[in-house]
Amino acid sequence: MATTTISAMPPGAWLALGALLLPLVTLRFRPVLLLGLPLVTLWLVWTLPDGSSPVLPMFDYQLVLVESDSLGRLFGIIFSLMAVAGGLFALRQKSTVELVAATVYAGGAVGVALAGDLVTLFVFWEIMALASTTVLISAGGARAVHAAMRYFFVHIFGGSLLMAGIVMNLANTGSLAVEGLDASTLGGGLILAGVLLNAAAPPLSAWLADAYPEASYSGMVTLSAFTTKAAVYVLIRAFPGTEILIAVGLFMIFYGIIYALLENDMRRILAYSIVNQVGFMVTGVGIGTEMALNGAAAHAFTHIIYKALLLMSAGSVLYQTGKRKCTDLGGLFQSMPVTMVCGVIGALSISSFPLTSGFVSKSMIGQAAADEHLMITWFLLWAASAGVFLHAGIKFPWFVFFQKDSGLRPPDPPWHMQAAMIFFAALCIGLGVWPQPLYALLPEPVQYVPYTVPHVVNMLQLLLFSGLAFFLMLPMMKRSLTITLDFDWVYRALGPRVTERTAASVAAINRRWQAVGRRRIDGVFDFLTRHMGPNSVAAQTPDSSLMVLLVVALLGVLLYLRFFVS
Amino acid sequence: MRTAGGRCARGERQFPFLTDADAPGLYFLETMPQEDKHWLVRPSTIRRLWIWFGVVLTGLVLADGFVHGHPNFGLDGTFGFCAWYGLATCMAMVIIAKVLGRLLKRPDTYYGDDDD
Numbered sequence: 001m002a003t004t005t006i007s008a009m010p011p012g013a014w015l016a017l018g019a020l021l022l023p024l025v026t027l028r029f030r031p032v033l034l035l036g037l038p039l040v041t042l043w044l045v046w047t048l049p050d051g052s053s054p055v056l057p058m059f060d061y062q063l064v065l066v067e068s069d070s071l072g073r074l075f076g077i078i079f080s081l082m083a084v085a086g087g088l089f090a091l092r093q094k095s096t097v098e099l100v101a102a103t104v105y106a107g108g109a110v111g112v113a114l115a116g117d118l119v120t121l122f123v124f125w126e127i128m129a130l131a132s133t134t135v136l137i138s139a140g141g142a143r144a145v146h147a148a149m150r151y152f153f154v155h156i157f158g159g160s161l162l163m164a165g166i167v168m169n170l171a172n173t174g175s176l177a178v179e180g181l182d183a184s185t186l187g188g189g190l191i192l193a194g195v196l197l198n199a200a201a202p203p204l205s206a207w208l209a210d211a212y213p214e215a216s217y218s219g220m221v222t223l224s225a226f227t228t229k230a231a232v233y234v235l236i237r238a239f240p241g242t243e244i245l246i247a248v249g250l251f252m253i254f255y256g257i258i259y260a261l262l263e264n265d266m267r268r269i270l271a272y273s274i275v276n277q278v279g280f281m282v283t284g285v286g287i288g289t290e291m292a293l294n295g296a297a298a299h300a301f302t303h304i305i306y307k308a309l310l311l312m313s314a315g316s317v318l319y320q321t322g323k324r325k326c327t328d329l330g331g332l333f334q335s336m337p338v339t340m341v342c343g344v345i346g347a348l349s350i351s352s353f354p355l356t357s358g359f360v361s362k363s364m365i366g367q368a369a370a371d372e373h374l375m376i377t378w379f380l381l382w383a384a385s386a387g388v389f390l391h392a393g394i395k396f397p398w399f400v401f402f403q404k405d406s407g408l409r410p411p412d413p414p415w416h417m418q419a420a421m422i423f424f425a426a427l428c429i430g431l432g433v434w435p436q437p438l439y440a441l442l443p444e445p446v447q448y449v450p451y452t453v454p455h456v457v458n459m460l461q462l463l464l465f466s467g468l469a470f471f472l473m474l475p476m477m478k479r480s481l482t483i484t485l486d487f488d489w490v491y492r493a494l495g496p497r498v499t500e501r502t503a504a505s506v507a508a509i510n511r512r513w514q515a516v517g518r519r520r521i522d523g524v525f526d527f528l529t530r531h532m533g534p535n536s537v538a539a540q541t542p543d544s545s546l547m548v549l550l551v552v553a554l555l556g557v558l559l560y561l562r563f564f565v566s
Numbered sequence: 567m568r569t570a571g572g573r574c575a576r577g578e579r580q581f582p583f584l585t586d587a588d589a590p591g592l593y594f595l596e597t598m599p600q601e602d603k604h605w606l607v608r609p610s611t612i613r614r615l616w617i618w619f620g621v622v623l624t625g626l627v628l629a630d631g632f633v634h635g636h637p638n639f640g641l642d643g644t645f646g647f648c649a650w651y652g653l654a655t656c657m658a659m660v661i662i663a664k665v666l667g668r669l670l671k672r673p674d675t676y677y678g679d680d681d682d
Contacts, residue, residue: 254659261663262671325674334604370638378638382648383655390656405607454635461626461648468623469656476664483677485670492677 004051008065010114011044011076012124015083016107022100030099031091037103038083041110045076052116061176064116071297071443075113075233078301079106082225082308089312089420090218101134102222109226113233117176118166118191121234125162125198128230129155132223139216150491151211154204158197165190181238192239199231199282200275201248205255206488208275213267213324217315220267224274224311225304232281232300236443241288246377249286252279253384260391261477262484264326266314266400270307273392276384277303277350283381284365287372290444295364297442302357302431306349309424310396313343316417317400320410326479331405338412340401342421349428351393351463352385357428359459360435360450367448385459386466393463394470399479623649 018037025033052067083106093099108131111124129152136148169187170176181188200208212223239245256276263269277299284296316339317332318324333340345356352358362385369378412418431438439446470477532538605611627646637643642651 257659258663258666261660262667264674331607333606373638375639379641382642382651383659386652386656387659390659452635454633457626457629457633458635458648461630461646462652464619464623464626465649465652466656468619469653469660473657473660476660480671481674482667482671483674484667485672485676 004049006048006051006053006066006068008053008056010066010111010120010124011041011048011080012107012109012111012114014044014107015041015080015110016104016127019100019103019107022103023096031087034087034091034099034103035084038080038087038106041107042077042080042084045073045080045110045114048073048076048114058119061119061170062117063120063176065120066114067116068114069443070441071233071236072114074297074301074441074443075229076110077441078229078304079109079113079226082106082222082304085308085312085420085424086218086222086225088423089221089315089417091416092414093216093218095138095140095216098135098138098216098219101131101138102219105131105135105222105226109230112230115178118169118178119176121178122159122162122166125230126159128227129159132227135219135223136211136215139214139219144214147211147214150488151207154197154207158194158204160194161190161197162194165192165194178234178237183239183242183244188239192242195231195234195238196248196282198227199235199278200228200252201282202251202255203487205252205275206486209259209263209268209271209486210488210492212271212274213265217319220271221308221311221315224270224307228274228278229300229304232278232285232296235282235285236293236296240285240293243286245282245286246374247286249279249281249283250377250380250384252276252282253380254387255279257384257387257391259484259486261395262482264479264482265324266317266326266329266396267311267324268483269326269391269396270310270314273310273350273388273396274307276388276391277307280362280365280381280384283377284368287365287368287374287377289368289372291364291371291448292368294439294442294444294446294448295361295368298361298364298438299358301438301441302349302361302428305424305427305431306346306357309342309346309421309428310350310392312417312421312424313339313346314396314400316413316421317410319413319417321408323408325481326399326403327481329400329406329408330403331401332408332410333401334405335409336401336412338418339421340397342418342425343401344397345425345428347393347397349432351389352459353393353432353463354451354456354459355429355432357431357435357438359432360438363450363455363459364448382462386462386469389463389466390470394467395477398470 015037018033018040022030022033048066048068050069052064056063056065083103086102086106087099090099090102105128108124108128112121112128115121115124133148133152133155136151137145165187166176167187168190169181169185172185172187181191183189183192197204208228212220215223235245252275256272256274256279260269260272260276263272281296281299281303284292284299286292314324317329317336320336321329321332323329349356349358352362366378366381366385369381435450439448530536627649630646630649635643637647641647
């Protein structure tokens with residue numbers, strides 16, 4: 001419970017407002033801001049005590065701009081840390097717009113993590129939507145702009161669901177609290193739907209793989225971290241133990257694996273793999289025990305690091321070669337050793353290999369399923385762990401850095417991109433070897449011991465045998481120049497097709513009835529013209545002399561009657 | 567369709583998977599003597615890697631005889647559970663993906679290229 005009164009200036013706001021200075025400073029000073037702002041934010045979040053800011057009355061509502069507890073700080077810390085590494089990686093990014101938008105985006109995410117009420121949360125939520133769209137647009141080119149617009153419309157829809165839910169919930173309960181929402185009420189259900197949309201849950205999960213890979217080499221690194229994980233944060237905070245989330249999460253896990261297995265674009269593989277990983281977290285929230293929620297939170301933390309690392313590695317390849325399809329890549333290990341090693345460390349972490357960060361976080365979710373005797377969930381989670389190694393752990397590094405020799409021999413990227421990768425690779429290994437600092441940050445006390453002999457042996461068996469499956473079935477996984485249809489087909493192909501057909505039939509009907517209609521309308525006009533037109537009787541001016549004569553005659557008659565008859 | 571060796575592969579859609587222009591280095595690699603290749607891609611190294619991989623896999627399965635965990639649901643207590651389960655589920659996932667791909671795969675120009 002909130003005990004201390006803290007400043008009402010959200011740490012995320014410093015980051016978001018500070019970002020607006022970026023276009024004003026010289027190029028030489030830019031790195032200071034790009035790294036300094038998130039570092040200051042990180043320090044501000046890290047040093048926040050438990051507590052909340054003074055209540056700020058707005059209209060009839062009581063807003064709490066900042067509320068700090070271990071869960072909020074955990075996400076605030078990882079979002080700020082991500083902004084530091086993302087800034088370092090993007091140091092040479094020529095698009096100032098992207099750098100500003102990415103920093104505002106990170107600020108919005110920190111704001112969400114520390115928001116004390118639903119209205120504040122919603123404001124930061126929408127700042128994130130606008131800033132992330134801007135990151136996408138700043139990649140330039142029609143492809144990116146179109147993807148950004150599709151992304152924006154999906155998120156406007158999600159934002160509307162969220163707002164509608166907040167208003168309905170407020171009307172029913174009178175509360176703006178983020179905690180303990182009830183998904184079975186209409187208001188709570190709408191909030192859940194709005195949040196799940198941002199977590200890339202079905203049916204609209206396609207927005208993620210459609211939009212993110214169109215960002216620049218550095219843009220996608222930033223995009224991978226915030227939107228989905230801010231949604232996971234809200235789920236942990238507001239909907240722990242909501243059972244439907246187990247099914248939703250498991251669907252996301254396998255959807256991510258299958259689509260990633262079919263994909264040819266290296267960054268789209270990683271995009272589907274984001275949905276897969278967020279699925280583990282959503283499942284954890286659905287299980288809802290202390291262990292499961294700790295697992296979901298810890299997995300969000302480690303996931304942000306290794307996913308950014310994987311995308312930095314892919315971004316470096318894109319930056320150095322300009323190629324993004326597995327069919328064009330291969331054999332890069334020979335000339336990009338640092339990028340390859342960092343990519344492999346990221347790939348091992350996402351697969352929860354022992355001694356990497358994924359091992360100490362994901363296994364808590366599986367353990368929670370076992371503790372709750374959720375047999376089907378447990379078996380599916382283990383199958384999914386094997387599948388992660390298959391689609392992200394081996395497939396990504398294999399097709400990009402090994403497989404056939406593409407003949408490409410690009411060198412490793414500039415030093416700051418290497419430094420950002422090495423920083424996050426070190427964190428992946430560091431947290432895997434020494435998980436206690438992460439466990440200490442988690443919302444609930446941790447009794448879990450990841451490193452037991454059976455656990456390590458079982459995990460190695462699972463992963464290495466899925467590796468065997470990969471190489472045995474390699475002929476079935478030959479890359480082709482294809483995409484796989486997803487839900488976005490509905491608004492990218494079906495929608496336009498229906499619109500075009502409708503427009504065509506309306507035009508045909510119009511043409512057919514035009515002749516008939518014209519005759520009818522002409523008839524009406526003819527009638528009116530005949531009776532009321534300029535040549536009609538009604539419009540003619542009768543001769544006035546006759547009128548005068550008649551009036552005079554009438555007067556004469558009246559006079560005669562007046563004087564002689566009476 | 568052409569593959570690395572210039573042979574035609576059956577069962578794949580008609581895409582220029584790898585043309586000569588895409589991979590000039592490939593022919594170079596195939597014609598040059600083995601010792602000029604990077605040590606990691608030499609057939610001898612790959613053979614040695616497979617052998618070691620096999621040794622590690624066998625060792626891991628045998629380790630099940632000495633390590634006793636706490637099976638939760640019975641089935642997971644069977645000998646080498648994680649090994650066969652990982653292998654079987656991964657193969658199943660690849661096959662499901664392949665079948666689904668037959669239905670849902672389209673050329674990557676399906677939505678128009680824009681400025682690609």
